[in-house]
Amino acid sequence: MKLLIGYASTEGQSRKIARHIADKLMDQGHGIELLSLEDAEGLEPDRFDRAVLVASVHAGQYRKELSGFASDHRSWLDRHPVLFLSVSLAAAGHEAEDWRGLERIIDDFAEVTGWTPDRIEQVAGAYRPSRYDMFTRFIMRRIIASKDPGADLESDKEYTDWAALDRLIDDWMGG
Numbered sequence: 001m002k003l004l005i006g007y008a009s010t011e012g013q014s015r016k017i018a019r020h021i022a023d024k025l026m027d028q029g030h031g032i033e034l035l036s037l038e039d040a041e042g043l044e045p046d047r048f049d050r051a052v053l054v055a056s057v058h059a060g061q062y063r064k065e066l067s068g069f070a071s072d073h074r075s076w077l078d079r080h081p082v083l084f085l086s087v088s089l090a091a092a093g094h095e096a097e098d099w100r101g102l103e104r105i106i107d108d109f110a111e112v113t114g115w116t117p118d119r120i121e122q123v124a125g126a127y128r129p130s131r132y133d134m135f136t137r138f139i140m141r142r143i144i145a146s147k148d149p150g151a152d153l154e155s156d157k158e159y160t161d162w163a164a165l166d167r168l169i170d171d172w173m174g175g
């Protein structure tokens with residue numbers, strides 16, 4: 001099968017997740033294109049049978065290249081199996097209000113682009129102080145200190161559950 005694995009990432013965790021999926025599916029013999037959605041101009045999606053899109057949430061929204069891609073290729077996306085992975089820190093926790101917020105972000109995205117992904121999964125991302133500017137580090141430290149009191153605020157920390165991600169991909173490919 002030929003798959004497009006597209007990502008929209010700011011600090012690199014969605015890219016890492018996309019690459020992990022690409023490596024896994026390549027090992028299974030599938031044809032893969034791993035693409036930053038920033039570089040999607042001129043892409044001809046008809047070459048692909050399926051797609052995985054991976055995008056992170058920053059301040060309640062996805063990067064604009066994801067919305068641009070979804071709007072540009074809406075008709076292809078509607079006609080093919082697409083797995084949309086929404087990467088966030090809210091998905092690392094169990095707070096009902098945070099999860100409702102994630103649903104609202106998807107609803108807003110669907111309204112703006114006119115495309116509702118047929119399968120959406122929430123994936124826990126990462127805390128990466130090594131990649132934040134001073135202001136972002138200040139904000140993120142406060143968020144992590146309240147959400148994960150045991151975390152070392154000076155060190156990067158991945159919340160992504162790689163084994164669960166592998167199971168999800170196996171399930172989606174089998175379905």
Ligand SMILES: Cc1cc2nc3c(=O)[nH]c(=O)nc-3n(C[C@H](O)[C@H](O)[C@H](O)COP(=O)(O)O)c2cc1C
Nearest residue numbers: 009010011012013014056059060088089090125126
């Ligand atoms: C400036 C900033 C804003 C963020 N806003 C949110 C948010 O609104 N909701 C959320 O759940 N996570 C938020 N996060 C956490 C990111 O979604 C998380 O760190 C993710 O792993 C980033 O993925 P990326 O490295 O692919 O960009 C934010 C992170 C940063 C640095």
